[in-house]
Amino acid sequence: MSDSDDDVPQLSAATLAALQEFYAESGRTGLEQNSTKTDKFCVGAVEEDWRMSQFWYSEDTATRLAEEVMQQAGEHGRIACISAPSVYQKLKQLESMRSDSVSAVLLEFDRRFAAYGDEFVFYDYNNPLCLPEGLLPQSFDIVIADPPYLSEECLGKVALTIKYLTKGKILLCTGAIMEEPSGKLMDLKICSFLPKHNHNLANEFRCYVNYESSLLS
Numbered sequence: 001m002s003d004s005d006d007d008v009p010q011l012s013a014a015t016l017a018a019l020q021e022f023y024a025e026s027g028r029t030g031l032e033q034n035s036t037k038t039d040k041f042c043v044g045a046v047e048e049d050w051r052m053s054q055f056w057y058s059e060d061t062a063t064r065l066a067e068e069v070m071q072q073a074g075e076h077g078r079i080a081c082i083s084a085p086s087v088y089q090k091l092k093q094l095e096s097m098r099s100d101s102v103s104a105v106l107l108e109f110d111r112r113f114a115a116y117g118d119e120f121v122f123y124d125y126n127n128p129l130c131l132p133e134g135l136l137p138q139s140f141d142i143v144i145a146d147p148p149y150l151s152e153e154c155l156g157k158v159a160l161t162i163k164y165l166t167k168g169k170i171l172l173c174t175g176a177i178m179e180e181p182s183g184k185l186m187d188l189k190i191c192s193f194l195p196k197h198n199h200n201l202a203n204e205f206r207c208y209v210n211y212e213s214s215l216l217s
């Protein structure tokens with residue numbers, strides 16, 4: 001046997017590319033398999049899947065929104081995060097760094113977040129009131145939601161869930177083009193605060209609230 005390079009099995013460029021893609025994909029399919037992210041609550045612990053319209057907030061935005069809902073919920077308050085996993089994750093991180101105890105639930109379509117146990121509730125906006133019995137009406141001090149699609153149809157359905165769950169306070173994150181329906185459906189006002197994402201979005205994004213908030217100014 002010769003030691004020459006000729007004896008080394010060669011892969012075609014196409015096969016090599018496919019293998020690289022496979023290894024990259026297998027390392028980012030879910031929470032449990034992700035060995036590089038030691039903190040299961042870090043934003044991005046679950047990779048974005050654009051097929052589910054997933055665009056995660058930047059660290060700063062996730063922190064700002066988590067602090068806002070914590071403050072608004074008050075001590076021992078309950079927070080519902082609808083289709084906003086980064087805010088839920090940031091709440092859990094803040095809880096572990098401070099002495100605050102946070103009661104938060106994540107309503108999400110992506111079952112990878114079921115890794116969060118009892119605090120994960122499967123949610124499909126197409127069945128807005130198909131919720132577990134344990135989620136009682138008007139049982140959350142604040143509901144934060146970031147619907148997957150920029151359409152009145154989607155917002156209208158998510159609004160049914162929001163109004164069912166909230167005791168009153170609502171924080172909605174969605175496109176600037178949804179200002180009118182947000183006002184019409186939930187009496188929300190647009191905020192000056194500009195939420196940012198890890199990847200730049202084509203659509204201008206905004207927050208909306210129905211209570212006095214520093215996000216407004």
Ligand SMILES: C[S@@+](CC[C@H](N)C(=O)[O-])C[C@H]1O[C@@H](n2cnc3c(N)ncnc32)[C@H](O)[C@@H]1O
Nearest residue numbers: 052055056057083084085086109124125146148
């Ligand atoms: C625009 S992203 C909002 C995520 C937010 N920016 C964050 O960082 O937490 C939309 C969310 O809706 C979820 N989603 C996708 N399809 C859904 C459905 N049919 N019903 C409810 N939520 C859905 C996605 O998994 C994603 O978390």
